Amino acid sequence: MQEKKKEGLIRHVGFSFHSTPEELEEILNAHPQVEFVQLQINYADWENPAVQSRQCYETARRHGKPVIIMEPVKGGMLATPPESVAEILKMAEPEHSVASWAVRFAADLEGVITVLSGMSNIAQMKDNLSYMKEFHGLADSQKETLAQAQEELKKIPLIPCTTCNYCAKVCPMNIGISGSFTAMNYLTLYRDRGMAKHQEEWLVGGHGQKHADECIKCGKCEEACPQHIKIRENLEKVKESLLCHAV
Template identity: 40%
Template sequence: MHPEMEFVLLQINYLDWENEGVESRKCYEVACKHNKPVMVMEPLKGGFLADIPLEAEKLMKDYNPDASVISWALRFVASLDNVFMILTGASSLKQLKENIEDFENFKPLNDEEYEILDKVADIIHSNITVDCTKCKYCLDACTEEINIPKVFDLYNSEKILDPAPWTPIGNAYLNYSKLPGVGIASDCSECGMCVEECPQHIDIPEVMKDVAKTFETEYYGFVDK
């Protein structure tokens, strides 16, 4: 509908490649079909792919001990035809230099490496309860001042652990709830404004119900919840 567009900016990473909400592959293929160069955002999924489960990291290290998990993610998007720019993001000079080094020594992924990334993605998906990238777009929309990314980060970490009435993560949620001026999961009014801002299309109000059920229990002093 807009042939005048000079390029397309897409969220692409190996975890979202077949994600039904993000549809990285399908969007990329449409851009290629219309001969539009692609600029990539979120190659590390908001930093999420920099800290993956040990089981997944082991697959990478067994194949190439010298390659970082970040380099695998960057090479995935850099290996795609029609990609002319990758917005990597960096929070320190060290990270910036590492990113530059990864691209200076860039080699496209081979078939075996693609197979490893498929296995890595499966492992990560099996450990994720909420697919939040901590982009924080939802924060300004929340009328109850709930730090949604922080709450979801604690929730994901809790779900990876063995079920228990009390955990250090649950205690961290309790400490968060005591901060002045912050909302907790049960404060969610289900207005849905945050969902409109979420690039991952997460049904945030629905997830908040389970977050409250998980953390806001008598074991942590939420006697009135």
């Protein structure tokens, strides 16, 4: 890429990133010439241990890298967040769409050069343009509204899996435990079974692991889990909710 840059075929070199802040740190230390980083950032994943948006963002900024944001609306999910969250946003600004809060949260972060928002139709594009054309940042009261929305999200009972994958190291069946739980949390939050099922297929089967219904209930994973999660019980729920239902 650096050669192509010298030839004038590439103007700026950067990369999109889907892993831990530790790994990002390592990459940026090894490749200081990189000019930007593209990260998955949205207000729902800001402190999500499975995504670590905030820590990845802070790592990129510590290295002085401009950030491009992907998934600001979390694949469209933050256009229809849990009802209690939507209520907070609607009450604060009835004239603005719920999705607009997600895009504005991303655009407000210091050092962001672009927010990539996938749009499926002209109405969504018009909505995006209505508040981003002359966006000058969020007011303190708007930041407070988003903080309330984040707090509301935290009240929704999720499986507290941090995707540390210690369990995976001891599971004799190679069950995709953390992937199953990420998909289950997705279902709890966004009630979209089709998407959650798709996520489970990708995170588990797509990574060469076995599905929750192949667990032999030996319990070894629970001894290794620092979060003391009742893994067997939760895998049963995954089985019932994501593996037994036709979509």
